[in-house]
Amino acid sequence: EAGVAQSPRYKIIEKRQSVAFWCNPISGHATLYWYQQILGQGPKLLIQFQNNGVVDDSQLPKDRFSAERLKGVDSTLKIQPAKLEDSAVYLCASSLVASGRADTQYFGPGTRLTVL
Amino acid sequence: GDSVTQMEGPVTLSEEACLTINCTYTATGYPSLFWYVQYPGEGLQLLLKATKADDKGSNKGFEATYRKETTSFHLEKGSVQVSDSAVYFCALRTSGGSNYKLTFGKGTLLTVNP
Numbered sequence: 001e002a003g004v005a006q007s008p009r010y011k012i013i014e015k016r017q018s019v020a021f022w023c024n025p026i027s028g029h030a031t032l033y034w035y036q037q038i039l040g041q042g043p044k045l046l047i048q049f050q051n052n053g054v055v056d057d058s059q060l061p062k063d064r065f066s067a068e069r070l071k072g073v074d075s076t077l078k079i080q081p082a083k084l085e086d087s088a089v090y091l092c093a094s095s096l097v098a099s100g101r102a103d104t105q106y107f108g109p110g111t112r113l114t115v116l
Numbered sequence: 117g118d119s120v121t122q123m124e125g126p127v128t129l130s131e132e133a134c135l136t137i138n139c140t141y142t143a144t145g146y147p148s149l150f151w152y153v154q155y156p157g158e159g160l161q162l163l164l165k166a167t168k169a170d171d172k173g174s175n176k177g178f179e180a181t182y183r184k185e186t187t188s189f190h191l192e193k194g195s196v197q198v199s200d201s202a203v204y205f206c207a208l209r210t211s212g213g214s215n216y217k218l219t220f221g222k223g224t225l226l227t228v229n230p
Contacts, residue, residue: 004159031216042120042205042220043160056217091160095216103216107152107160 002026004108006092012114018080021111025073025094031055033105034067034077035091043091049075079113087115118143122206122221129196129228137191137224139180139206147208149173149182149189150218154203163191163204196228 005024013019025032031050035043046065048055051072060067064083069075079086089112093105123138141147151163151173164173169184178193189206206221 033217040222042207042222043218044220045217048217093160104162104165105216105218106162109159 004092004094004106006090006108006111008111009109010112010114012116013082014116015084016081018078019082019113020076020078021090021092021113023075023077023092023108025075025092026106029094029096029106030072031095031103032069032075033093033095034075035093037089037091037110039088046077082113082115084115087113089113118147118208118210118219120206120208120219120221122204122224124224126225126227129226131198131228131230132195133228135191135193135196135200135226137204137206137226139189139191139221141187141189141206141208143187143208143210143219145210147210149180150207150209151178151180151189151191152205152207152220154205154223156202160205196226198228198230201226201228 007022033048034046036046037043046060047057047067049069052069067077089110091110092108095103095105119142121140148167150165152160153163154160164175166173166182172181180189180191203223203225205223207218209218
């Protein structure tokens, strides 16, 4: 089966510019996650969707970051305006709706953002 | 809040050496525990997992045992290969509702030399 797809793979922008990332989860996966991975750190959850509803966006900097998943399938994460500290790899992951404890999240290859 | 502490890297070993990467956690509730691996140029992949105390997760020769009494989930392998060179992340997920977020450690870079 196809994995989680993300684009672009790399993006370089100047501070105060806008940028958008796209993610297409594994077919049938109702839950979608965006993580931010700063160099030398582990990924940090930004937002979790279940279908097209937001479950957790407590760590999303809402003054500049936004995300949507309008039809409950693919998703877009936007940064406007970007700051230097937003330089990171943005990871998308998906999982089945889980009733058990061992639900596995499958990760895409990530988008590496450099803000100059 | 939930947190994961991993042994600082980088770790450099010779092929066929034994590996241990320490991982301890702090969590409210009763977490599930995971090890993810990130090979150069690739995305995160689940390596193994354990969902309850004394469970042992295993895959590709790697093992980790869920130790509730010491709040640990150390990753071990008896004989590493060059192909095991990667960054390893310990992670936890506390159960509850529909929030399945993973909390990750900082990662440990492993380099295996021939």
